[in-house]
Structures are given as C-alpha cells and as structure tokens.
Amino acid sequence: MTEISSIAISALSAQEAEQRIGDLAALIHACVHDGASISFVLPFSLGQAEAFWRDKVLPGLLVGGAVLLAAEDEGRIVGTVQLDHDTPPNQPHRAEVRKLLVHPEFRRRGIARALMTELERHARGLDRSLLTLDTRTGDRAEPLYSSLGYETVGVIPRFCRDPFDAGKLDSTTIMYKTL
Template sequence: MTDHRFEILACDAAMLERRIGEFSALLQACVHDGASISFIMPFSIDDAEAFWRGKVAPSVAEGSSLLLVAEAEGRIAGSVQLDHDTPPNQPHRAEVRKLLVHPDFRRRGLARALMAELEAHARLLRRSLLTLDTRTGDRAEPLYASLGYQTVGVIPNFCRDPFAADKLDGTTIMYKAL
C-alpha cells in the first residue's frame, strides 16, 4: 500500500537484518513513550535489538509470522506483526502483535494503514479471525474498537507498568472476524 505520506511494505528477514538499527530505534522510542508492549524501563537500544533478532527474525525467516513496516520520510515509522503459527485446530485464526508507531509519526493514519494491510494479508492467508490484547485504557484500545475489534474482556493486573515497578496494568482481549 502506498500513500503520499508513507508506504506499507512486507518485511523479510534480510530487510529486518539490514535495518535492525531502525527497528530497534522504533521499539525503544515507543517503550520510552509509555507503550506497554512487554517491556519495562530501563529499556536500552541493545534490549530492543535483542527482541528483533531473538523473537521476531526467526519467525519471519521461517514464515510463521508477517512483519509489516510503514516507511515515512525515509525511515521506519511503524510496524505490526501477524503471528499465523497456529495449532492444527486453529488454521482460521491469527494474532496481531506489537503495533508500533514512532511518536514522531503519530496521528497521521499509520496505525490504521498498518492494520488494514495486516487484515488484507490475513485474508490472503485464509484467516477469518484475528485476536489481540492491549493494555486496558491505552491509546490503542479505542483505535482497535474503531477498526471493528470487539472486546471479550479484561484481565486485571496482567502486567507491570513500563515505568512503575509496583503498578500492575490490566489487558483487554479483543477479536475481529474478517
């Protein structure tokens, strides 16, 4: 998908490796901006790189997940993952993971464009149900609802707050039938 302001691309393992610094900077910026995406402070660029190399690259290389990127102004401005490595009794389902938009590029429609492209790829993979979770009350929760994701429920005290070790946040479980 191309827009006059940004372009959405599928990223293979080679591109991820070539641009690992940009992916790491994106993740670190989002975590430092308060995104509750599995990480807590302090969160270094080395921590971010370890995530991309250790968790994302293997599944992208083996083809069990899809990594989409939004490029804007010559850099990676956002990304999202579709994990379609499901058990034999769930070939119709996939999970949305780690929707990231760099704070410098928010409010430009990148998240919506990334999700639309992710859903198009899910349909090509014959996936008719997408699931995700997001921190309850986070900025992403109303975005997902506006895209047609339905809330199943909330699990309280699900994860540590990125900044406050003694604070636990809930997570909202959502789904969308395609």
C-alpha cells in the same frame, strides 16, 4: 503496498528485517520510552530492543510463521505491526496481531490504521478469518481497534507491569475480529 502521503507500508522479509535491526530497535525504543506497554519496562536499552527483533521476531519471519509490516517515511521506519499465523493444526483459521508500533513523532496521521488495514489484507490472503490481540486497558490503541471492528472479549486485571512504574500492574483487554 499501502501509501499515506509520503508513508509507504510493505512487508519486510527476514533478510530485510535483519538488515534494518537498528531502525527497528530505534522505533521500539522510542515507543517504550513514550509509555507503550509492549512487554518492556524502563530502563530499556537499544541493545535490548535489538535483541527483541533478533531473538523474538526474526525466527518467525525465517520459518514463514509471521508477517512483519513496516511503515516508512522517506526510508525511515516509523511504524510496524506483526501478524503471527504460526498456529496449531486445530486453528488454521486464526492469527494474532502483535506489537502495533508508531513512532511518537508520527502519531495521529493514520499510520496505525493503515498498518492494521494492510495486516488484515495479509491475513485474508493467508485464509485467516479470525484475528485476536491484547492491548493495555485504556491505552491509545484500544479505541482504534474498536473503530476497526475489534470486539472486546474481556479484561484481565493485573496482567503486566507498567513500563514506568514496575510496582504498578496494568490490566489488558482481549479483543478479536472476524474477517
């Protein structure tokens, strides 16, 4: 567990995540409404947010192929990140970073950096030596990833729909880090 003042970071089990679906949904809902490009476009309801955690994240936690880290402030989930390590037999050395989220009210406090540091610790504990991720080109997270030692492989243009303007297509930057 990592702590930043009143922020505690720990891994949530599948059971804990299921019990906290409402908190997790509120986090991703706030992030999408603040412009985060994390697979969703507006309008985006709390029901859709709950379905994401229930249908897309919980199955990986249940089978042990993913780690969900949560940053909490006085019992409130204010950030999360996922480590997907359910890889094929020829890739037991790598994992994928997914959905780094920090609630808009809690940004600029080092929470994202602490989540990523803890994620890398978990990856090492799983004998993973290569982490990959993608982020919207020019997004707030891109400089963070670079400062943590992630290297850019390239940019894929017109990769995803913009969360606010469904007619606009954003690029994504593909990054990696060797641990």
